[in-house]
Amino acid sequence: MPKLVFLWTDVVLYAMLLALAWYGWRIKVNPHLRANWAKVARDPAALCAGIVLALFAGVTLIDSVHFRRALPAAAGTAGGVQTFYATSTESLLDALLSRQVQMRESGYSEPLAAIGFNKEVFERDGAPVRDYPRLKFAGSHLGDPHEQWVGDVALRTFLGALAGLVVAVLALWLTAWRVRADHGGVAAAVKDIAADRSHMPLRAGLITFGVICLLGGPVIALMGQYHVFGTDRTGNDVFYQALKSVRTAFVIGTLATVATLPFAVVLGILAGYLRGWVDEVIQYLYTTLSSVPNVLLIAACVLMMQVFLDKNPELFETGAERSDIKVFLLCVILGVTGWATLCRLVRGETLKLRELEFVQAAHAFGVSQVRIMARHIAPNVMHLVLITMVLNFSDLILFEAVLTYVGVGVDPSMNSFGGMINLARSEMSRDPVVWWSFAAAFAFMVALVLAVNLFADGVRDAFDPHTRSFRPRYRKSSKSSAA
Amino acid sequence: MLNYFMRRLGYGVLVLIGVNLFTFVLFFTVNTPDDMARLNIGGKRVTQDQIEKWKAERGYDKPIYWNGKEQGTAQLTHTVVWQRSVSLFALNFGRSDARNAVDIGHEIKTRMWVSLQLAVPLFLLQVLASTAFALLLVFFRHSRIDFWGVVLCVVMLSISSLFYIIVGQLFFSRILHLVPISGYAGGLDAVKFLILPIMLSLLARLGSEARLYRAMFLEEIGKDYVRTARAKGLAESVVLFRHVLKNALIPIITSAGSYLPYVFLGSLVFESFFGIPGLGAFVIEAITGQDFAIVRSMVFLGAVLYIASYLLIDVAYTWADPRVRLS
Numbered sequence: 001m002p003k004l005v006f007l008w009t010d011v012v013l014y015a016m017l018l019a020l021a022w023y024g025w026r027i028k029v030n031p032h033l034r035a036n037w038a039k040v041a042r043d044p045a046a047l048c049a050g051i052v053l054a055l056f057a058g059v060t061l062i063d064s065v066h067f068r069r070a071l072p073a074a075a076g077t078a079g080g081v082q083t084f085y086a087t088s089t090e091s092l093l094d095a096l097l098s099r100q101v102q103m104r105e106s107g108y109s110e111p112l113a114a115i116g117f118n119k120e121v122f123e124r125d126g127a128p129v130r131d132y133p134r135l136k137f138a139g140s141h142l143g144d145p146h147e148q149w150v151g152d153v154a155l156r157t158f159l160g161a162l163a164g165l166v167v168a169v170l171a172l173w174l175t176a177w178r179v180r181a182d183h184g185g186v187a188a189a190v191k192d193i194a195a196d197r198s199h200m201p202l203r204a205g206l207i208t209f210g211v212i213c214l215l216g217g218p219v220i221a222l223m224g225q226y227h228v229f230g231t232d233r234t235g236n237d238v239f240y241q242a243l244k245s246v247r248t249a250f251v252i253g254t255l256a257t258v259a260t261l262p263f264a265v266v267l268g269i270l271a272g273y274l275r276g277w278v279d280e281v282i283q284y285l286y287t288t289l290s291s292v293p294n295v296l297l298i299a300a301c302v303l304m305m306q307v308f309l310d311k312n313p314e315l316f317e318t319g320a321e322r323s324d325i326k327v328f329l330l331c332v333i334l335g336v337t338g339w340a341t342l343c344r345l346v347r348g349e350t351l352k353l354r355e356l357e358f359v360q361a362a363h364a365f366g367v368s369q370v371r372i373m374a375r376h377i378a379p380n381v382m383h384l385v386l387i388t389m390v391l392n393f394s395d396l397i398l399f400e401a402v403l404t405y406v407g408v409g410v411d412p413s414m415n416s417f418g419g420m421i422n423l424a425r426s427e428m429s430r431d432p433v434v435w436w437s438f439a440a441a442f443a444f445m446v447a448l449v450l451a452v453n454l455f456a457d458g459v460r461d462a463f464d465p466h467t468r469s470f471r472p473r474y475r476k477s478s479k480s481s482a483a
Numbered sequence: 484m485l486n487y488f489m490r491r492l493g494y495g496v497l498v499l500i501g502v503n504l505f506t507f508v509l510f511f512t513v514n515t516p517d518d519m520a521r522l523n524i525g526g527k528r529v530t531q532d533q534i535e536k537w538k539a540e541r542g543y544d545k546p547i548y549w550n551g552k553e554q555g556t557a558q559l560t561h562t563v564v565w566q567r568s569v570s571l572f573a574l575n576f577g578r579s580d581a582r583n584a585v586d587i588g589h590e591i592k593t594r595m596w597v598s599l600q601l602a603v604p605l606f607l608l609q610v611l612a613s614t615a616f617a618l619l620l621v622f623f624r625h626s627r628i629d630f631w632g633v634v635l636c637v638v639m640l641s642i643s644s645l646f647y648i649i650v651g652q653l654f655f656s657r658i659l660h661l662v663p664i665s666g667y668a669g670g671l672d673a674v675k676f677l678i679l680p681i682m683l684s685l686l687a688r689l690g691s692e693a694r695l696y697r698a699m700f701l702e703e704i705g706k707d708y709v710r711t712a713r714a715k716g717l718a719e720s721v722v723l724f725r726h727v728l729k730n731a732l733i734p735i736i737t738s739a740g741s742y743l744p745y746v747f748l749g750s751l752v753f754e755s756f757f758g759i760p761g762l763g764a765f766v767i768e769a770i771t772g773q774d775f776a777i778v779r780s781m782v783f784l785g786a787v788l789y790i791a792s793y794l795l796i797d798v799a800y801t802w803a804d805p806r807v808r809l810s
Contacts, residue, residue, distance in 0.1 A: 287494075288501035291789040293744055295751055296782050299770045300506055303778065304513040311514075394641065401643045402752055407771045421645045428653055442646055450641040457637075 002067040008328040010064045039462035044201035046458020048208040052451040063093040063247040089320035103137035105235035114139025157218040164217025168210035230436035242444045244415035253393040259335020264342035272350025290340035301333040302408035323411035342388045383463040390456035394449045487809040495790035502786040507568045516543035576780040598761030602746040617696035639690030651683040665758035680757045699734045732803040743792035
């Protein structure tokens with residue numbers, strides 16, 4: 001029985017999932033919220049981005065269940081005395097991809113390759129030769145890689161794509177079946193979806209889903225026998241690293257913004273509502289914080305955190321826990337140093353709100369100041385919080401790469417896009433170029449950040465009263481729906 | 484006007500005191516001068532003599548906040564906080580923590596010019612290119628060019644600047660051999676070392692800036708004075724350049740001005756990737772070498788530049804919009 005390990009970031013991620021579920025319930029009961037989110041869903045770009053994001057979020061959540069395997073009892077000892085656990089912490093994703101973890105080659109190999117990237121001296125028919133060696137795991141089922149490789153890869157790709165296509169068609173049929181009442185039958189619904197005549201931009205969403213299936217199917221089909229994105233210098237699968245990096249990016253993107261909220265919202269409302277000396281002090285605080293270039297401030301804090309962790313090694317048991325605490329503290333630092341912008345916005349909005357009639361009325365009824373701030377002002381600044389959260393998300397993912405490059409980012413033992421780019425930098429200067437690590441990091445990172453950006457734009461358009469405009473569907477107006 | 488500046492300056496000094504105190508307390512509560520000495524001398528066996536010598540060389544041999552042994556004002560001045568933190572206000576940066584104990588002030592003075600060579604052309608080109616691109620999009624607003632231009636912007640801003648650097652170096656230096664991969668030389672030779680980082684940096688930020696400027700221009704274009712200008716029969720280009728651009732200057736100044744501190748501090752990542760010995764590379768070296776004295780000095784310098792650039796932005800407002808009065 002493995003022992004579950006609750007890392008700090010796991011706990012926070014699952015707490016956030018709970019908060020999200022609560023927010024989902026709020027959307028269900030609150031007509032205003034529902035209208036706004038329906039607007040997000042009607043934006044084709046935001047809907048497609050949401051599907052991609054959901055995929056990444058799923059990977060993150062699977063990767064956030066950690067455990068330590070029980071070691072087999074040593075021979076000769078009676079069972080049930082005490083189980084020892086492995087020193088390495090694994091996640092559910094590691095268990096799912098255990099084949100990728102085990103398929104560890106001895107060095108670089110190209111994507112889908114069956115033979116090595118560098119020439120080595122090895123023995124063939126009793127005589128030492130210098131040639132490209134066969135990989136230990138990838139393509140090991142092939143009798144003669146030079147002859148069978150093309151056929152095998154093509155067959156697997158074809159089968160994977162076919163399976164993806166089946167899933168995509170199934171999804172289309174299911175969607176059509178769900179909306180059959182609005183369109184008069186499943187067949188008519190399919191026709192309407194194909195012509196983009198539906199309430200929601202179902203066609204765009206289904207195309208996105210189909211593309212994901214068509215890409216994912218071959219990858220899954222090939223994954224068992226090949227390294228889809230090649231291997232890095234130590235022979236580890238790059239695809240696996242990229243998937244693991246998604247979690248790091250997600251953790252930093254969400255945790256760091258959530259960490260800014262208590263400061264930004266509470267202090268912003270206090271400053272705007274109470275004014276006077278409270279306002280002066282809070283303004284001074286955030287002016288001071290924002291007056292230091294953020295990389296420098298974060299670097300200073302992270303350096304001190306490293307010193308602190310080196311002095312207190314008793315805080316963590318395994319390497320994974322150590323790097324996890326580092327990421328967690330990095331997010332806290334990003335939060336503590338990054339609340340100035342949102343605080344300024346919340347303060348400005350509160351200054352406006354406090355003069356409005358409903359707040360005045362609450363005041364006249366003798367509602368206490370704390371209650372006015374909590375019940376009347378806070379809900380009305382939440383759209384700012386939401387917009388800033390989604391807009392910050394992509395910035396933070398990009399920022400992580402820079403911070404890791406500077407040397408104050410996540411632990412090098414933890415997979416992250418920044419770490420991958422950092423390693424790729426020296427690989428790109430080799431001859432011949434080792435491009436696949438870089439390409440994998442690029443593809444995953446751009447997909448993630450682009451999806452977040454498009455989603456954030458959709459959310460901003462729906463929630464920001466300044467940009468709010470009537471945008472009917474049905475009318476074909478591709479011009480005005482700028483991304 | 485003068486009154487306004489004095490008040491802003493006073494507030495600036497207050498902010499600087501806050502920044503200074505914050506970094507000092509942060510650095511000195513977590514580790515003591517003895518720890519710092521051990522870290523920087525390195526090696527397994529560090530004798531107490533070596534530590535004392537290291538501390539004396541850098542002025543860390545005094546009590547941190549309060550010196551009870553001295554008399555009068557010396558109780559305050561003969562402390563680490565006075566000599567290493569308050570002295571920053573006189574731009575006296577002291578020596579670095581690393582073993583070679585470089586003079587930080589001297590380093591900043593020599594590296595500053597290199598950083599400026601990179602950053603000033605970049606800053607000007609950035610504002611120009613973003614404005615031009617945004618105006619182009621606005622000119623063709625609600626057309627295919629606008630739509631795909633915005634798509635391009637979103638894609639461009641979704642790509643990390645590190646990708647631009649790595650691909651740019653690979654393509655222009657390694658494959659086309661147009662410019663050296665990295666390094667720096669003084670005088671006119673600097674151009675061939677600086678042109679690639681400037682271009683790539685420009686590209687890396689064009690997406691987000693141009694999209695922001697486009698939104699600003701679109702906001703202006705819906706206003707009454709624009710309609711009046713069109714009703715007068717002015718050409719669309721005249722409307723855009725003479726009326727909209729002028730009125731959108733204020734937000735452009737704000738957005739470009741917030742970038743000013745980095746003009747002086749240099750672009751951290753670009754300088755270190757291209758081996759340009761400016762202030763940005765200096766900071767990165769200090770961070771990787773865990774040289775806390777340099778980091779503290781640069782944090783202070785950054786805050787000074789931030790305050791100065793905000794004063795500059797205020798002045799620029801009065802120049803861009805005569806209705807703005809500083810009082």
